[in-house]
Amino acid sequence: MTLPAPWFVVVTSPNTYATREVDAVIPRVLTTLGGGERQVTVDEIDALHLGPAGTEPGYDRIQVDRWLAMARAELAELEDPDVRLFDGKMFAVMVPLLALAVLLGWWLTR
Numbered sequence: 001m002t003l004p005a006p007w008f009v010v011v012t013s014p015n016t017y018a019t020r021e022v023d024a025v026i027p028r029v030l031t032t033l034g035g036g037e038r039q040v041t042v043d044e045i046d047a048l049h050l051g052p053a054g055t056e057p058g059y060d061r062i063q064v065d066r067w068l069a070m071a072r073a074e075l076a077e078l079e080d081p082d083v084r085l086f087d088g089k090m091f092a093v094m095v096p097l098l099a100l101a102v103l104l105g106w107w108l109t110r
Helices: 019-033 042-047 061-079 088-109
Strands: 058-060
Touching (some): 019 061, 058 061
16 A cells, blocks of 8 residues: 555644644654655554644644554554455465365364
8 A cells, every 4th residue: 555645634623633743743654654764653653642733723633643544554564564464365375275274184084
């Protein structure tokens, strides 16, 4: 999955993040995902607490949270390539191998 470039709607609402805080995080995430110096980790994204914009216009929380969730997933893949252990591809490999092991065990014990 390739992370899309961030684009967030700026609104005046209680459900917004301060733009300066979000703007400080995005370059660090993009640099890390782009293969540059590791500037942010999955744990840091999990612990990230962005402040509300208050009375100023800010970025829509839903859009920012969705983008950060996608960034977290890509960072997790970088940190641990085996994070997709139970995705569809692994399932397609493991089920036939398990069936083969069961048949082999049955054949050897009959």
